[in-house]
Amino acid sequence: MNDVVAAVDVGGTTMKGGFVARDGTIHGFERRPTPRAEGPDRVIAAVSGFVADLTRPRAGVRPLAVGLAVPGLVTARHAVFSAAFGWRDVPAASFFGDVELPAALGHDVRSAGEAELAYGEGGRGVQDVLYLPIGTGIAGAVVLSGALYGGAGGWAGQVGHIPVWPDGVACGCGQRGCLGAYASGRAVAERYGVERAEEVVRLAAQGDVRARAVWGEAVEALALALATYTLVADPALIVLGGGVALAGDALVVPLRERLAGRLAFRAAPEVRVSRLGAMAGLMGAGLLGWRALSGVQGSG
Template sequence: MAVDVGGTSIKGGLVTSDGTILYSERRPTPRAEGPDRVIAAISSFVADLSRPRPHTAGLLAPVAVGLAVPGLVTPTHAVFSAAFGWRDVPAEAFSEGDLPLTLGHDVRSAGEAELAFTGGSEGEGAGGAREGGGHVLYLPIGTGIAGAIVLSGSLYGGASGWAGQIGHIPVWPDGLPCGCGQRGCLGAYASASAIASRCGESSAAAVVRRVEAGDAQATSVWDEAVEALAVALATYTLLLDPALVVIGGGLSLAGDTLLVPLRERLASRLAFRHPPGVRASSLGVHAGLLGAGLLAARARQPTAPGDPAT
């Protein structure tokens, strides 16, 4: 069982070990109702998905649960989430059943799915995380922003397993307040939720349509978001020298409206070196669900003492 928790929706389903999605559905995330309500919604979703359901191959019944969540996370605890107001929520709070369950960071799990399930051809737009000699930043942009760092073909988690919080890089240190408590964070300008909110829309897709129609307000907000992304990616590029940036999440559906100006702005901020390639994810919005499926497979083989956090 795979459950991918986002700020706007919770995606859940049954996934095979080879990355086939047998069943999936989506439910709204009741984020406005508080942290406990989100936990209860996840637990209810897990309970519903646990029930055997008919399929062409017979009855489908999950054997383990993978739960991908935002914020700081270990396999056993959701340590902190600015999006939901969580602090030290144990894994068992998300399920009343007895199936083995492991937690993982939503973006790193999606990045792991990119590594596992894409071949990484060199064609423009392929977006596989195996491209670029294994030096890739996977950057899904949705309600929030975080990155999965791939170095030499392996995911990098950092000392505590919490690397990749790119959405909280202060692109303008005295800028807009962020839900994390800082100011000027990338996510306050370039996340899908921030873009929609600043334009008075319910979704970033509505803003994109206005941009493409030449709306002045939407274009101003969009340009600032692209510039913020370029600033953050220039910093990342100079530190870790990726060959490729893979853009995922809902905002990747903007296509060239996002990718073309982002490539140009990023190149303009790197005076003495070539920029990395910037492409859309080949797994698209399914990356998170497939990543949660990989977590479920891992739940059947518990992490050994001393192993790094997922």
């Protein structure tokens, strides 16, 4: 299996890794915990170790390049800032170590958005799309006229920090009332007092009053933020991804209703769940790897 690249997608709770073929097929999938609680240096070491393990020669697998997707503000050469991990200006070389393969560093959500364009719903003739993974945190990949839009400084798509209730609960970014403080997987779980948001969804479906309140507030926060985004950017389609989107109809049905209710004078955009599921980020990291390989080949 030589026609693959190594790929790692770093999330706030877990890291996903494996080998990605040109058509997006994932081989040798592996999941490891992200040691966020142990500090930024420990996370960097864990990411570097994962990359090294995947690129090390092994029987039957010889990756051609490596792609790494991480959260925060990212350039090709630095992880400039990540509130999730406390990173500031971490050089790409810190993640790739002594790896002697073409390598590329990219933003996790933007990379997942590229995968959505290449393999998912966003690639089916829709030119203006918001791809919104809802996991440990929330950020969006903005697609305008068929192309990803990063903004003037690379900050476009920070939907998770739209203040839905300006005097609300504190967010890790330093603001109050951010969408992510109510609707991210971590926030939903913490506000109820369990480890995973899926447990809150299950309890809400069983009629638990407090779980229904926490989940209802999360859906309302999403509706408020997406109404704001819709009025500014006018997307034809909003694609939900990440672990929280696995709630399916428990999320999408009330969200569609509440979003429509927040847009009195215009129709709401279509809202769907990504068919790529939680693998979009890893597939996007694979695209980074293929791009790194093409760049090397193109310069030769």
